[in-house]
Amino acid sequence: MKDDYSSINTLHAGLLMLTSAGLYNHVMVIPHLLASSGRDAWFSSLLAAFPLLLLLFLLSYLMKRMEGTPLYVWVRERxxxxxxxxxxxxxxxxxxxxxxxxxxxxxxxxxxxxxxxVPNWVLNLFFLLAVGAALYGGLTTITITNIILLPVIILLGFFVATGNVPNKDYSLLFPLLENGVTPLLRGILYTMSGFSEIALLLLLLPYVKKRIHFTGLFLLSLSFIWLLLGPLTGAIAIFGPKEGSMLRFPAYEEWSIVSIGTILTHVDYLAINQWLSGALIRVSLLSYLLLSLFPAADKSIWRKRGLLFFLILFFLSSIPIPDTTFFVWQKRSLLFTFYLLLLLLFFLFILAVKGKKRA
Structure with missing residues (x-):
């Protein structure tokens, strides 16, 4: 893994977050959002824009105070x-x-x-080998790979959205609040668990050449909202709120019914490109940020850490878990990680306000 300080620009950082959070919202947030909020899910996503805006102000403030300093160093100084x-x-x-x-x-x-x-461990092994190759090249390699893959991901997203227009009935988005405000509030929580990933830009700061301004954060947050609303409203408009809430992979099910007349059908294999590309970039980026959290003077220490990390990850993720069990655990994990991130941001805010740089 290479030292990539100041190796990417603001646009590159935004595109990396777009791919990573886009997969998270598409694949992992939407099923739980539909299951918890039903028809109100899309409205919850819109209302989540307000707490997201507050989060952007906090991030902008922290970015100004951190000035591109690595997290560990900045916290240690204060x-x-x-x-x-x-x-x-x-x-x-x-x-x-x-x-x-x-x-x-x-x-x-x-x-x-x-x-x-195919056994779990075989899929896991080949996927982690691809992630390891990306990590070996460093953040620049991950960024270049993302620049190549992201346009294809976006084009395929437009294809599935437009191809399903004849199958959509947007009247199914209404009426709202049939079951009170509780499902709506739950939906805001699940939505924010995905939107809050924008805070990971704090860990990317040392690798970005220029400071990330509030305007960039705002535009990126709008992209997050758009990426979630598209497949979410599509799932409700195609399958209805009840059936949509029972689907395990709503975004994929939208692919399964795409057809262009009677000539072009059964194109759901194209979803493989979207999902694997997004997963590769997401896992590579998050792994890079994790391994970069703790400074190391010797490159051999980086290699040993990386090897240990991948061995643990391979072992844990190769353990078979029934999908129903994993889905329930995942639901709890979404909220746990969201609360954990809020707690971390709170501590960083306290340090930024009251913490004084030590000599």
């Missing part, structure tokens, strides 16, 4: 080594859980859709 190590460990826990959830979800989807007889 709170000491113990606090720096503690907060870095909690960030590492957050990142590890997100990586694990992404890999398991990718494996479950792969077995569910097109490789039904």
């Amino acid at each position: 709170g000491g080594r113990i606090m720096a190590g503690g907060l870095s460990f909690l960030f590492a826990l957050y990142l590890f859980l997100q990586i694990y959830i992404t890999i398991k979800e990718m494996i479950h989807w792969t077995i569910f859709t097109y490789l039904t007889e």
